[in-house]
Amino acid sequence: MSAPSAQQHTPKVSEREARRVAEDARERDWRKPSFAKELFLGRFRLDLIHPHPLPAGEDVRRGEEFLARLREFCETRVDGALIEREARIPDEVITGLKELGALGMKIDVKYGGLGLTQVYYNRALALAGSASPAIGALLSAHQSIGVPQPLKTFGSQEQKDTFLPRLARTDISAFLLTEPDVGSDPARLATSAVPDGDDYVLDGVKLWTTNGVVADLLVVMARVPESEGHRGGITAFVVEADAPGITVEHRNAFMGLRGIENGVTRFHQVRVPAANRIGPEGAGLRIALTTLNTGRLSLPAMCVGSGKWCLKIAREWSAVREQWGRPVARHEAVGAKISFIAATTFALEAVVDLASQMADENRNDIRIEAALAKLYGSEMGCLIADELVQIRGGRGFETAASLAARGERAVPAEQMLRDMRINRIFEGSTEIMHLLIAREAVDAHLKVAGDIIDPDKPLSAKAKAGADAAGFYATWLPKLVAGPGQLPRAYAEFHPAGHADLATHLRYVERASRKLARSTFYAMSRWQGRMETKQGFLGRIVDIGAELFAMSAACVRAEHLRTADDHGREAYQLADAFCRQARIRVEELFTRLWSNTDDLDRRVVDGVLSGTYAWLEEGVVDPSGEGPWIADASPGPSTKDNVHRRIR
Numbered sequence: 001m002s003a004p005s006a007q008q009h010t011p012k013v014s015e016r017e018a019r020r021v022a023e024d025a026r027e028r029d030w031r032k033p034s035f036a037k038e039l040f041l042g043r044f045r046l047d048l049i050h051p052h053p054l055p056a057g058e059d060v061r062r063g064e065e066f067l068a069r070l071r072e073f074c075e076t077r078v079d080g081a082l083i084e085r086e087a088r089i090p091d092e093v094i095t096g097l098k099e100l101g102a103l104g105m106k107i108d109v110k111y112g113g114l115g116l117t118q119v120y121y122n123r124a125l126a127l128a129g130s131a132s133p134a135i136g137a138l139l140s141a142h143q144s145i146g147v148p149q150p151l152k153t154f155g156s157q158e159q160k161d162t163f164l165p166r167l168a169r170t171d172i173s174a175f176l177l178t179e180p181d182v183g184s185d186p187a188r189l190a191t192s193a194v195p196d197g198d199d200y201v202l203d204g205v206k207l208w209t210t211n212g213v214v215a216d217l218l219v220v221m222a223r224v225p226e227s228e229g230h231r232g233g234i235t236a237f238v239v240e241a242d243a244p245g246i247t248v249e250h251r252n253a254f255m256g257l258r259g260i261e262n263g264v265t266r267f268h269q270v271r272v273p274a275a276n277r278i279g280p281e282g283a284g285l286r287i288a289l290t291t292l293n294t295g296r297l298s299l300p301a302m303c304v305g306s307g308k309w310c311l312k313i314a315r316e317w318s319a320v321r322e323q324w325g326r327p328v329a330r331h332e333a334v335g336a337k338i339s340f341i342a343a344t345t346f347a348l349e350a351v352v353d354l355a356s357q358m359a360d361e362n363r364n365d366i367r368i369e370a371a372l373a374k375l376y377g378s379e380m381g382c383l384i385a386d387e388l389v390q391i392r393g394g395r396g397f398e399t400a401a402s403l404a405a406r407g408e409r410a411v412p413a414e415q416m417l418r419d420m421r422i423n424r425i426f427e428g429s430t431e432i433m434h435l436l437i438a439r440e441a442v443d444a445h446l447k448v449a450g451d452i453i454d455p456d457k458p459l460s461a462k463a464k465a466g467a468d469a470a471g472f473y474a475t476w477l478p479k480l481v482a483g484p485g486q487l488p489r490a491y492a493e494f495h496p497a498g499h500a501d502l503a504t505h506l507r508y509v510e511r512a513s514r515k516l517a518r519s520t521f522y523a524m525s526r527w528q529g530r531m532e533t534k535q536g537f538l539g540r541i542v543d544i545g546a547e548l549f550a551m552s553a554a555c556v557r558a559e560h561l562r563t564a565d566d567h568g569r570e571a572y573q574l575a576d577a578f579c580r581q582a583r584i585r586v587e588e589l590f591t592r593l594w595s596n597t598d599d600l601d602r603r604v605v606d607g608v609l610s611g612t613y614a615w616l617e618e619g620v621v622d623p624s625g626e627g628p629w630i631a632d633a634s635p636g637p638s639t640k641d642n643v644h645r646r647i648r
Contacts, residue, residue, distance in 0.1 A: 030443075035358075035552075036368035040441035040545050042480045042517025044510040046491070048364060049552060052560035053357040055119055063120030066101070070124055073100055074131035081400060083132045084415060087258040094172075094214075094647045097139070102128070104168030106143045107152075111164035118294060118356040125298050126305030133419040134259025136302045138172070141210040144295035145427070146173030147219045147238055150287050154236075154279045163217065163238060171216035172647065174241075176206040176265060177288060180633040184432045186221070186234060186285055190633065191267065193222035193237065195230050200237065200277070202245075202270040205633040213251050213261035214647055215241045220267075221284045233282025237272050242646070245270035247638035256418030268637045294359045296370045296427055300352050300377025306420055307345030307381060310388040313411055314338050317392060328391070337387045343578035344380050346571070347550045350557035351376060368440050369549065375433040376546040378423035385417040431539070438538035441545065442531075445524055448472040454529070473521075480518050485510030494559055499569060500576035502555045505583070509548045512586060516544050519593055536598040544589045547582045554578050 030037065035048040055063070077096055083089055097103065105121045107113025116124065121143070129136025143149065148167045151159055167173055182188045191204025202222055212218070218239045226232030239246070250264040279287055318329030318338060328334045355369040389396035392413050395403060400410035424430050449469040452462050484490040485507040494502040520541055524531055531538075558575035562568030607613050 030365055032363060032365040034365040034368055036372055036545065036549055037365070037440065037443070039509075039513050039548055039552075040368075040516065040520070040541075041444055041476075042514040044483070044485070044506075044513045044552075046506065046552070046556075049354060049358070050556045050559070051563075052354065052556050053361050055117055055357065055360065059117045059120065059360075062114070063116055063123070066105070066114055066116060067120065067124060067127060069100060070102065070127055073097075074128060078131040078135065080132040080412070081410065083134055083259040084412070085401070087253065089132070089134055089138065089259045089261075091647050093135070094138070097135070098170060101169070102139055103142060103170075103172065104148075105139070107148055107164055107168040111160065111168055113164070113168040118297060118359045119353060122297055122301035122304075122352055122356050125301045126308070129302035130305040130309050132259060133302065133306075134257055136305070137257055137260050138211060140298040140302070141175065142167075142173050144298040145175040145291060146211065146215075147175075147217045148173065149291045149295055150219055150236060150278050151238070153290060154283070154287050158275070159238065159278070167217065170648075172211055172214055173217045173219065174209050174211035174215035175219050175288075176209050176212065177221045178206065178208050180205060180207045180264075180631050184429065189221065189223050189234055190635075191220070191222040192635070193224045193235060193272070195224065195227065195274075196271075198274050199271045200224070200274060202237070202239070202267040202272055203635040204267050205635075206265045206267075207633075208252065208262055209248075209265050210260060210262045212241075212265050213248055213263040213643060214645055215261075216646060217241060218265075219278070220272075221288060224281045231281050234284035235281045236278040236284040236287045238276040238278060239270065239272050241644065243270050243272070246644070247640065247642045248644035249638055249640040249642075251643050254422065256415070256421055263643065266638045268635070292427060293367045293370055296374040297352060297356055297359065299423055299427055300348065300373040300381070301356075303377035303381030303420070303423060304345065304349045304352050306416060307341065307348055307384050310384050310416065311338075311341050311345050313413065314341055314388055314391050317411075334391055337391055339577055340581065341384050341387055343574050343581060344384060346557075346574040347554040347578045347582075348377055348380060350553040350575075351550050354553045354556065368437060371428075371433055371437050371440075372542075372546045372549050374427060375430060375437065375542070376550055378420075378426075379430060381423060382417075382420050385413075385420045389413050389417050431535070434539040434542045435535065437542045437545070441541065442520060442524070444472075445521070449524070452528070477521070480514045480521075483510050483514055485512075485514070494555055496562065499562065499572040502558060502572060502575055502579070505551055505576070505579035506555055508579075508583060509551050512544070512548055512590075515590065516541065516548070519590070523593075534598070536596060536601075537593060540589045540593050544586055547586045547589070551579045551582050 033045070033048055035045055038045040038048070073096060078093060083093075101114050102124070104111075104113030105116045105124055106118075107115070109115040125136050125140055128139060146167075147163060151163060151167075155163075163171075177186070177189075179190055182190065191202065191206065193200040193202050200222075202220065204222065206212070206220070209215075209218075218241050220237050220239050221234055222237065224230055224232045224235045245268045247266045247268070248263045249266050252262045252264070254260065254262070278284075315329075315338070318334060319327050321328045323331065329338055351373050355366055355373050358364045358366050358369065392411065395408070395411070396413040399414060400412040404410035428436060449465055449472075452465045452469065454461075457465075487507070490510070491503040491506040494506055495504075523534065523537060523541075527534055554575040558568070558571040561571040604613075
């Protein structure tokens with residue numbers, strides 16, 4: 001008899017139950033203002049981001065000193081080509097990063113860390129990631145989503161005293177949530193943590209455990225069964241990676257990030273002290289989502305580093321490569337790509353720096369801003385890398401090793417494209433980010449009108465919601481008719497003499513923000529309870545918001561650089577170019593809100609799934625190997641060798 005499939009032991013939950021679990025894990029309150037939330041509501045609150053927030057002098061000094069040490073380390077001790085070739089970061093490089101203090105960049109100095117701000121942590125990741133994306137992934141997974149961040153926010157003082165000094169200097173951490181049959185739907189989480197005296201006993205299998213192959217400490221999400229004295233639910237634990245019963249069964253290999261230490265980890269009767277539980281039972285998903293609020297900023301930070309490198313290579317190559325008597329950069333088709341790379345890299349850095357500084361100041365709620373930065377950075381970062389490969393032509397498709405072997409500069413453009421591709425999947429795929437951001441963007445509407453479209457609510461609740469909604473919309477809707485974006489002199493400080501006119505772009509953002517809010521309201525009125533199924537529409541709403549946020553950040557950054565006398569004129573030019581490019585994309589997205597093939601696409605999908613178009617698949621051979629689509633993840637002892645390795 002064959003082994004049971006992964007689906008047989010994964011909890012079966014309805015769509016409604018899955019949504020309830022996700023909703024319960026959300027941060028529901030907005031205690032602080034949010035620029036992006038207001039943007040989706042049609043309120044362009046430029047005052048929340050302008051003047052551009054600035055770091056404290058001591059933070060700058062400490063951050064710049066570390067960046068200098070890290071740069072010297074990356075230039076002298078990191079061989080990115082070796083890591084790509086051997087698909088592994090050398091132990092001595094990881095040891096050197098530990099000695100440098102890189103594991104403790106975000107850990108307070110009182111625990112032995114460096115105490116860097118989010119701004120400088122992100123700049124460090126961009127720098128390290130440019131030397132080797134695998135190193136950026138190692139450091140980010142350890143600090144952005146690994147053990148340090150949830151402990152800093154939710155851990156007890158005893159837990160901080162016990163673990164943070166280790167994590168700052170010697171111990172690598174990993175975050176374990178995903179399972180072979182559970183991705184972005186945590187309601188189906190199968191790994192269990194059964195209370196037993198002063199311990200919990202963990203059983204289950206975790207997949208895609210970044211850093212899991214070399215980790216010393218793990219933060220593990222597991223389901224505690226409800227019982228007497230235990231409320232149960234998905235719960236977070238700190239687990240020693242070498243605890244009896246833990247087996248790293250496989251080190252995964254990918255199309256990019258070849259040096260990443262990512263694996264499959266099995267837990268069999270692993271005893272974890274109750275003292276290692278982070279927060280109360282049932283708080284695991286909330287802890288994970290809150291951790292990601294700022295943790296997501298690390299990924300777009302590395303996309304910024306990628307953009308900077310792509311711009312450098314595009315500039316150098318396009319100046320020397322000639323076609324038809326001119327450098328290729330002087331041909332409009334190639335020049336447009338270079339302009340896109342330069343302008344978009346400027347905007348990405350503006351978005352990340354702005355969101356990071358707001359996170360450091362802790363005066364704004366940045367959950368939407370961080371999510372938008374992740375979404376926008378990963379999508380545009382991939383486009384930038386793809387355009388560089390196109391600019392390089394055949395050399396862009398050729399590996400760096402092959403280029404070097406035949407006597408040319410070893411430019412790893414194709415590697416960059418492969419490495420960047422995962423960012424559209426990591427830490428929430430683009431599709432999941434669309435849904436997550438859309439949920440936050442319509443939060444105000446659901447708070448006042450949600451009961452009206454909820455089929456489970458009684459008539460009395462619907463009546464009350466109707467009255468509340470009438471009051472809210474009577475005040476809100478008239479404000480969407482007109483605004484500063486229609487005044488020719490609005491935001492005049494963004495059009496200083498001798499510089500590009502950014503004021504016109506901010507006026508556009510203000511008008512587009514109101515149009516976006518009107519579109520959202522109309523869609524909710526039209527589809528009501530079916531709104532959550534209109535994922536194509538919601539994705540375009542979010543993409544419009546992302547473009548408007550990036551335009552705002554680019555303008556604010558350009559003005560900051562101008563007043564600081566730091567390449568201000570050039571910054572204005574880049575911001576102007578980016579905003580003009582972005583406005584074209586926004587207008588197309590607005591058109592596609594109502595003119596699209598969504599309904600037809602659903603019918604085609606029905607046909608594909610029913611086999612109606614199976615004839616179209618004829619005429620090819622399938623090179624795929626044998627085996628189940630999803631590996632068996634039944635609990636039990638491991639039958640494989642443990643490939644876990646400690647780096648000391």
